[in-house]
Amino acid sequence: MSETAELEKPTFRGPVDWRLLKVSRTTRNWVVLAGVLSAAKTLSTVAIGLLVGSATAALIENPGSSLVMSTVVYLIAAVIIRGALTWLHTRYAQQAAAKTIVDLRAKTLKHLASMDPRDIDQAAWRIRLSQGLDGLGPYLTGFLPALAATIIATPLILAVILSLDLGSALIAVFTLPLIPLFMWLVGTLTAGRTEQRLRDLATLSDQLLDLIAGLPTLRIFRRHREMATEVRRLSGSHATSTLGVLKIAFLSSFVLEFLATLSVALVAVGIGFRLLDGELTLAIGLSVLIIIPEVYNPIREVGTRFHDAQDGLIATDEILTLLNKTTPLIDASPAANHVSGGLSLIVSGLSAQGRDGVHPSNLSFAAHPGALTVLWGENGSGKSTTLLAILGLATSGISGHIKVADSAGQELKGEQLWKHCAYLPQRPVLDAELVGDNSQLSLGQRQRLALDRELSRGPADLVLLDEPTAHLDPENAQLIIERLRLAADKGATVVVVSHDPLFKAVADVVVNVQ
Template sequence: MRPLDPRLIRRIGPARRYILVTAGLGFLTALLILVQALLIARLLAPVLSPAPLSDDGLRWWGWLVAEPARELAVGLAWLGAVVAARTAVAWLQERLAHRAGVRVISEMREMVVAHVAGLGPRWNASGRTADVVTLVTRGLDDLLPYFVRYLPQLALAVTVTPVMIVVVLGLDWLSAVIVVATLPLVPLFMVLVGLLTRERSARHLEAMQRLGTRTLDLIEGIPTLKALGRERGPAERVRRLGDAQRKATMGSLRIAFLSGMVLELLTTLAVAIVAVTMGFRLIHGDIGVETALAVLVLAPEVYLPVRNVGTHFHASADGLAAADAAFALVDDADPAGARRSLGAAPALTGATVRVSSLDVLTPDGARLAPARLTFEARPGKVTALRGPNGEGKSTALLAITGLLRPDGGTVAVGGVDVLTDDAAVELNGWLAQVAWVPQRPDLGVEGRTLSLGMRQRVALSRAFDSGRPLVLLDEPTAHLDRGARAEVIDRIRALADRGATVVVATHEDEVLAAADAVVDVVGAAVASEEAS
């Protein structure tokens, strides 16, 4: 985690205008704080001074707040106006920062979801999707304090602190030396506390993702567990995961409170050094009351923005950890082999799809499944892919859809390799011509109340009625009874008779008998030097 992550700043996009306005409001806040401090010094100096004031204790900064402000009516009126202006600027600054944060978080959610959607069904079946759900919902929500609190305070730190140091230097050089000498201690302790915060935030995100994964798995499996009478079994496990997340959250809060306490104590001691030094000099008459009051009011304002930067950075550390995880996900996982679309997808109506020497590595990299697969799928014909489980029938269909990039071979239409080159055709245009029904179709919310066989029939019916020229069916009769199987086979034949290109992965003898061509799909072990 970095205090100002360039990857996060690049994602600001349309919110950049809000961030720039927020920085400008930070500089305006610096001027208002300065005027407020000088007004307080003007008002209190006549009351605390043992003798009538003859000199202007604000020296050449006195032009900002004229000497008539020492009068109670004039000074209080000015002070009320400055306080009201500071309140309005702070409200506007926080409002704009909130808008910027919401926009950036929304963009990051879209980026992660779009990227994961492009990784294809094989990645989605890896079990990491629940972590992604937790990341884009609760995880990135924790990033809002980074924009609402941290970035505005960072803007104040680079505007208010330098301005205040210059003003203190103009009032009393010795106090300015003390402030400049003690100020670096604040970021030093921020770094020390931040090293501990980083590990705690990572553990918090991990606990939250683990709980989210278990909970989503439980919700998905509730119908099965209820059918087996085990729906109450996982309750204790979920309770333990909840306790782990609670402990991780409390640990993050403890670190945030600890950082605030450490920085508060440090800045209090630094201001105390200035105050004690000022007190001795007042006793010896080395400094005026008005000057001393101005320095004492301004000294805490020098440390406050830097201290708040550390406090809010640690408070937003969970969100930064989530952002880091989002960038790592996008950088590590390469959707569809980093396809670059350089041309429109060819028309599939009446065209033959030629698959040549298709190779796809298994996720562990130990086998090719399929290996050297070659066949032609012609319009008006049913091509059946046959082979044992695990040899790559479903994977071959995924490669043809373009949702999975093969490790070797080509998928060509009209002699042009359309999916496997770096210069592949536009994927959406290709998918718009393909109807694909996997083994376990996902119909969304409406399919939750349907049995697996009913979901299969609904998905097949949609594919048959889609009118798309290329139809890919993965075990279309696996979950159906005998009557439904015969109906599906008849519809597959009718679809091919209407001119569609149909490719079916199946074990069923009835489907194989109805096919015009049968292709055997086999896998192969990868040579040790190639696997390495």
């Protein structure tokens, strides 16, 4: 497994993060499709503008002309085509966004599962993978299509206007850069505010979960009402950061709308004077007036969608940084469906440097098939870290040697080891889709249910359990011990972290961890 470095602070990488296109095939396909649809919609928009201008001018100048009816027929066809293109855009945009979010979430979870859990900020990643990543939807459904329309539609429409009226084209060329300039200025400020909002939300979520977990203890000491003040403070901090982002978003929207409206007004005034002087025909003047807003509309849409997509962009930046810095632990050796004669575990000189010292320190022991091995020691002595190191999940600050091999001496690592291993942490997480609503279960009931599901997946050659009887009464604890004793008698290598004297009494090997 590669060592995981601390993630860098997200940086602004421009309107398109090319790492996302590299990681997600769905996003690549959607960008191409969005470009094609934008080009087609641009052509239909230009056609509608020209047809409306021609039909209106013909109706005013020559009401009885047959040209009016034929133009109206073509106009209806163009409107229908544009409506169909808009429907296709909406449909495929939602599908692409949903698939991309699911794909990124799955890849990120796979990478996080291969990292040292001691180095993972659970509160921050919980927010990034839920609300943060969900914010990628507006980016894919709105921002990217608007950007594609800006790149494709704006030059095409400018070329059409240039062919119709040079003066209007010059006004559009000189006023158009003002919109992205102000969008960049406001967007740079918004990015920092959005990062702060996500950090506040992560802190709020983490502390609320801690308060909920400790609520029974707080009630015992009659201190639970004092937590309302802390909850109000956290909520106020999140509300303040959210309002800060919204204020800038509203301000930028006002600036963009004002600049676009002013630019269109300048074009309209110029066309009006030239119509009075007879320099333009009515058909050309009306066509330009109808088409000119479409020059500014895509870039206005980019500015509007930019704020909607900030949560997703920031969360995605951190996710893509993770995916580029680390790779899932995959063993290069060929995977085996069966192992020869069970698995043996040998730990030599294991030490783990943590925030509160070296725990464990120079730990050595061996566990063999058919034996029940108990890791015994005080809280904080490094017993749980030892299990994580055996699985290859704890990597930072780890020294020593760990070998898991079958009777033929073939060493197992990574996913090959995990296929033959059953692992249960101190606080197992139950999948509600598999076990149903478990909110009413006690910690002991959850442990028993999690153990049942873990062992029912199939016979495991190596069983690693962290305090499996910590929340059970003696009767239920004895049932768990008997079940693990039976698994060991059938040839499994069972290693248990425990403070339970019942486990120590039946253990084949007791390892004192210091």
